[in-house]
Amino acid sequence: MPSTVDLYCVMGNPVEHSRSPWIHARFAELTAQSLHYTRELVALDGFAAAVQAFAAAGGRGCNVTVPFKLQAAELADSRSERVQLAGAANTLVLEGGRIHADNTDGLGLVADIRDNAGQPIAGSDVLLIGAGGASAGALGPLLAEQPRRIVIVNRTVEKAQALVERHAALAARHGVELSAQGLEIAQDFDLVINASASSLGGAGVPVSASVLRPGCLAYDMMYGPAAQGFLDWAAQHGARGRDGLGMLVEQAAQAFALWRGVRPAGAPVLAELRASLGA
Numbered sequence: 001m002p003s004t005v006d007l008y009c010v011m012g013n014p015v016e017h018s019r020s021p022w023i024h025a026r027f028a029e030l031t032a033q034s035l036h037y038t039r040e041l042v043a044l045d046g047f048a049a050a051v052q053a054f055a056a057a058g059g060r061g062c063n064v065t066v067p068f069k070l071q072a073a074e075l076a077d078s079r080s081e082r083v084q085l086a087g088a089a090n091t092l093v094l095e096g097g098r099i100h101a102d103n104t105d106g107l108g109l110v111a112d113i114r115d116n117a118g119q120p121i122a123g124s125d126v127l128l129i130g131a132g133g134a135s136a137g138a139l140g141p142l143l144a145e146q147p148r149r150i151v152i153v154n155r156t157v158e159k160a161q162a163l164v165e166r167h168a169a170l171a172a173r174h175g176v177e178l179s180a181q182g183l184e185i186a187q188d189f190d191l192v193i194n195a196s197a198s199s200l201g202g203a204g205v206p207v208s209a210s211v212l213r214p215g216c217l218a219y220d221m222m223y224g225p226a227a228q229g230f231l232d233w234a235a236q237h238g239a240r241g242r243d244g245l246g247m248l249v250e251q252a253a254q255a256f257a258l259w260r261g262v263r264p265a266g267a268p269v270l271a272e273l274r275a276s277l278g279a
Helices: 020-031 047-056 069-075 081-086 105-116 133-144 157-166 168-174 225-236 245-260 266-278
Strands: 006-012 035-041 059-064 091-095 098-102 125-129 149-153 177-181 189-194 212-220 240-242
Touching: 006 020, 006 047, 020 035, 020 245, 020 266, 047 059, 047 069, 047 091, 059 245, 069 098, 069 133, 081 098, 081 105, 081 133, 091 245, 105 133, 105 212, 105 245, 105 266, 125 133, 133 149, 133 157, 133 168, 149 157, 157 168, 157 177, 168 177, 212 225, 225 240, 245 266
Parallel strands: 006 035, 006 059, 125 149, 125 189, 149 177, 189 212, 212 240
Antiparallel strands: 059 091, 091 098
16 A cells, blocks of 8 residues: 555454445545545454554544453543543544544434435434443534524433533533433423444334334444344334434544545445445
């Protein structure tokens, strides 16, 4: 590979399933950028060494997937406010011997819901299911959209409450009512986001269908077969179901913009990816 081509990668374990190389190759074509993007399978105890080796080889940035997002935040020399609030990073910018960490997951979620699905977030009532890393990454950008309220529900209410407390100042800054409850919640919402691990494990949807307002958007951060149960549940109860494939593409577009200074359009790449997966 010529040294004039900028190097990027996705690091994870496992990582062979990642669509990121294809997505970023399409972004590069659409924006006339010259770069080379690879997958890097990283030993579970070797993340810091892998990042340092990649930087030494001329790497300019990397995406980070499970199980290294917490380590990515800790490894960085500087962190965006999103990383500080989420405690996790999915994007590293490598420049001048320094590492800057950002988290584009929530930005990608918001872009897919607002722009691709056409669902307004401002002024709406939002239910966020789960209080783990996925919710933590999503909450800041959701608050910045200024919904009327966000309720976080989780099997362990204390974990949801801790997330609320960590984001209390940001919620106040944007005028959003932010609270935590248990899974037995009995209110309904305009937007229901499943950020729990229920889809991955093939478990049932952890909340009652009473949370779904007629015609609301029910969004699962998973995509493909993992999300199908949630999508079926949404359709059975009069909601519009959407999986997280658009979030995957849009968070990648945000990372690309951090690295290259230009944000590619996510919608055409999402359409191509969906068509290829359908085939």
